[in-house]
Amino acid sequence: MPKDNGIGASPKRREDIRFLTGTGNYTDDMNIRGQAHVYFLRSDVAHGTITKLDTTAAAAMDGVVQIFTGADFEAVGSIPCGWQITDLHGEPMQEPRHPVLAEGKVRHVGEPIAAIVAETLGQARDAAEAIELDIAELPAVVDMKAAAAAGATKVHDDLTSNLCYEWGFVEENRAAVDEAIKNAAHVTTLELVNNRLVANPMEPRVAIGDYARSDDQHTLYTTSQNPHVIRLLMGAFVLGIPEHKLRVVAPDVGGGFGTKIFHYQEEAFCTFAAKACNRPVKWTSSRSEAFISDAQGRDHVTKVELALDADNNFTALRCDTYANMGAYLSTFASSVPTWLHGTLLAGNYKTPLIYTNVKAMFTNTVPVDAYRGAGRPEATFQVERVIDKAARELGVDPVALRRQNYVTEFPYATPVAVEYDTGDYNATMDKLEEIGDFSGFEARRKASEAKGKWRGLGINSYIEACGIAPSNLVGQLGARAGLYDAATVRVNATGSISVMVGAHSHGQGHETSFPQVVAEMIGIPEDQIDIVHGDTSKIPFGMGTYGSRSLAVCGSAMVRATEKIIAKATKIAAHLMEASDADVELKDGVFSVAGTDKSVAWGDVTLSAYVPHNFPLEDIEPGLEETAFYDPANFTYPAGAYACEVEVDPETGKVTIEKFSAADDFGNVINPMIVSGQVHGGIAQGVGQALLENCSYDENGQLLSASYMDYAMPRADDLPFYSVDHSCQTPCTHNPLGVKGCGEAGAIGSPPSVVNAVIDALASGGKNVGHIDMPLTPDKVWAAINNA
């Protein structure tokens, strides 16, 4: 029987009521009395020198409050990067200044040049058109290899080149890897592109700055996944506002997918301008602005080589990657192609020797940073594509080749610095073969052939690393922040509970799933427990939600704080029952003394904590509120196996997804309904990357895919129903809930299976194609068919 409450149940989401009735509170739904509106004048060229910027006429227009340019921000700090990479020579990465508003030069289409604050948005827009702006255009560098060439135009004059860093990992293994490749019985080589994407949460970004002269208090309302991170970065590094004078609020947020982690110029601008103009200042991004100002994702160009011995055992893997940083370093940009990518190159396999070389390049494009999966999809894609290509070259079954090379004993220390605590990759592949009905595939293929379609089956495994930690390790790797999280459990006098968490929910359903854990531990109904998040004035210092970390890290902090609550409540109960602490147990919300009929209810104990008339005041303090910070001992390692079946129309090259199956091991699962939903959404984004989505620039750095007319978002009729399963569970060994994280799995695990399926379909039609770069649009597939 499925449970109907507590851990493992799927209660309906409580946050749904406000979202379904139009009563949510997204940032753009907020309007502060007296607010003015901001419009940003942005660069329409990718690279150039500002030769004229005259705001005189614009400033005189109706409704204009004030116009700001880069000159107003010269004394203000640079938008910071949160992770310093050390290159293979031991030198720090090159880190250019990232101004709030352009200073003399523009370096990508969309870079803000001036900000117009006016009574209405329409007036601000009208005034922007009256600004006299001349830009002397410079040659743009868009292609990463061109950016790396000798004599290439430099994106930043004050840097030595366009190379942010060259990273080698593990540099000491480089010679051994090259030797193993040279001596291998078989080497499969693949050059591939991991296409640039736009995250596209459906809610565009919004920032509202507010300032109270009465107590010198700044407030920023923003669409963020991590309000404390924004407060620290903006307060300490950009604007110089002490944290006790700066409150950051992220209310309901309409999706994030990584791109709302980062600290953006618009947040700093609105906070700054609210004080400068002495009134609230609001900016709402249009979708068109989002395409040229939200940090974009992926964009790797890679050569990968897999060496195998005569028995088809993997002996070495080498990956050489160019990674696009865009024009400036976004908050976590530098960590994505390095520590979030190189450490995952072992995949699910016991490949003994691995080396990766990453050249991170500046180009005249929008900054690139973490997008759902962040480095791990890029690692998984190349590993799983090169294995599939090897299987095809060697004429062996792709499932068998994977199984032969799986890691099967845990803990397992990879040659790329991480240690997998648990996993059972054969179990997820077994489950995949079952839910994907592999045995029925040949019949389905014949049925497709009868319709004139080619059918293919593509599979892959994946592993990811979630809940990045511990802080002392990531600090050694260059992180400029800790990666713990925090929770405060406040028990009220009558027994209800508010849990203040550092994690932020923007679709993940924490308001429903987190209470399931506390309810299970104490034995009270979930509706007695509320989650508070998204406001630095209410919650403890937590690092927010990204990297599938919320439950594994913040959930663990919540468990620790609840354990402290139970320990203290037990002491109070023991006092009330005149018993020894050791004899008191808590079950179903009632404390009782073992072996007696003495008992006291949860609510009586909590009331006693706040009305301490009969209370052991000499031993413990009144009240019942505890905070815990949790810094994990290791990452968690969700893993699984995915299968995609496609039909290809050989006449048009159009690919349709006929069946998609996912068998995941997330360790213990708190709310299966929510977990399945996370996997569904991840799969859709992965299929989107594989078949539809592409962020495309022309050679001048103009963004060609700058709206939903040009950037192909997955729609309902592009996708099937999915079969997802998370019954294979090897609990994480080092966090109290045994959970691993599920938010990114779908986006990491799905692109290779889609491409593998298309290659398989073409092979069934007699067209042996080594590779097609994503997205597999009809024109590319048609060309591959006709050129094979």
Place this chain on the structure above:
Amino acid sequence: MTQVSMTVNGKAAKGTVEGRTLLSSFLRDELNLTGTHVGCDTSQCGACVVHVNGVAVKSCTMLAAEADGAEVATIEGQAAPDGTLSAVQQAFQDHHGLQCGFCTPGMVMTAVKLLEENPKPSEHEVRVHLEGNICRCTGYHNIVKAIMAASGQDVGAIAAE
């Protein structure tokens, strides 16, 4: 500036707008009906769908002045006055048809009209009908399932929660 008056969720509403004011802006900024969301500026995403004189329209693509005299229905008017969710709203909650909630009002308003026109749509018909509504969170699985369930069809056989 132009005077407009319309009936919104059964109540008389009026205001003074610029000629360029969109219906979505009028609803959000003048009437404080912020359940109607704006997710794009090219009439593609469908987060702003409302009903105007019984037709599902993208309110970001219609001027407020064009809705003068019209009957407008928004997400705020879908539940009963006592808060009881409509069949479509309830199905979205029952089947986890929403995550971040931003596209949800448009999805619900689109689904309500679909089911008026086609009370028992097939999976394919639902998917094609949702072509003008983009969701980035759910992968559509549970939205399609919820709409079919709201039509009274048995969705028990559809995989997963």
